[in-house]
Amino acid sequence: MHARIPQIDFSNADGLWIPRWPQMAHRLNGASLFLPYLEPYLIRVMKQARPILAEKAPDLLADVDVFNRQEANHYKVHAAYNRVLFAQYPGLEPFDAEIKADFERFLSEESLDWNLAYCEGFECSGLISSEFFLQEIDDALGGSDPAVHELWAWHLAEEFEHRNVTHDVLRTVAPGWLHRLRGFKAFGEHLQSFTARVSEHLMAIDRERGRIDDDVLAESEAFTRREGRFYRPRILKILMPWYSPHPRPTQAPTRRVLDAYPEKAA
Ligand SMILES: [Fe+2]
Ligand SMILES: [Fe+2]
Incomplete structure (x- = not known):
């Protein structure tokens, strides 16, 4: 496990980056x-857990450090892409302010145990997203914007690689x-x-601009049903005690x- 960073040029990126499945494009946006x-929140929570890990499971510390470097790279590259989204779509600022305040509140008001469970819930779901995106939907991703596609392929591959870290930390601390389960529910409902x-907002703008027609929406429904069939049994497994x-x-x-990608730290 190591941290990689791609060099992605988003100057020609299109926010409606999956033409055959706009709902997926905008949910990922x-x-x-x-x-x-x-991701900075994940890093902060893992750092708060470090002293306990040093005592109870020092063998996890090296993985936590790589996890933190990977997550630091992820959010920096996403921030570069997000500047494109802000330029192409009006009205995103209130969403940005809302989510910033949410994570600040979690850090200041919730316990370390609560935050660790939230982080673990997010990472469990990231594992399903990784397998789905990288292994199951090449057809749906046909014609997708190469820069945004690379962003998600790289990010989700590393999510797969570090899939165990928050789970092991939560189990220890x-x-x-x-x-x-409460962490999984909290993360799921929140995000x-x-x-x-956000997706509803972006879809409405693209429909108004005439970029999404009824034929595309009808075809993309089949992809969404396939997504449901992929996710449901895997979520059920996450909910099991074992x-x-x-x-x-x-x-x-x-x-x-x-x-x-060659190895590169944040
Ligand atoms: Fe990440
Ligand atoms: Fe992650």
């Missing part, structure tokens, strides 16, 4: 908007099935609501992305 706040509202991200094998498409 919603995710991109929260990442420059969520604040174990317990119900506690883990799903945010990305759905869930662990450890046994997932690294598939060839993920390996190819991970091997494409």
Whole structure:
């Protein structure tokens, strides 16, 4: 496991970057908007857990440090892409302010145990997103903007690579099935609501601009149903008391992305 950083030029990037599946493009745009706040939050929470790990599980510290370097690279590249989104779509500033305040509140008002469970919930879901994006939807991604596609392929490949870190940290510092479930629920409700509202906002703008027609929407419904069939059983596994991200094998498409970049720290 190591940190990589791609050199991506977003100067010609298009916010409507998946022409065959605009809802997915804009949900991921919603995710991109929260990442420059969520990922620094992950790093802060992992740093707060460090002294406890040093005592209870010092073997996890090296992975936590690589995790933090990967997440630091992720949010910086997403912030560069987000500048394109802000330039292309009016009305995103209130969303940005809202999500910034949310993560500041979590850090100041919630306990370390709560924050660790939230982080673990997010990372569990990131593992499903990684497998789905890199292994299941090449057809739906046909014609996608190469810069934004590369951003997500790189990010989600590293999400797969560091899939165990927050799970292992939570199990060490604040174990317990119900506690883990509460974190998953908190993360899910929080970020799903945010990305759905951002996506709705961006979809409305593109429809008004005449960039999304009914034929595209009809075709993309099939992709969305496929997404549901992929996610549901995997979410069910996350909810089980024995869930662990450890046994997932690294598939060839993920390996190819991970091997494409030289090692580079934040
Ligand atoms: Fe990340
Ligand atoms: Fe991550």
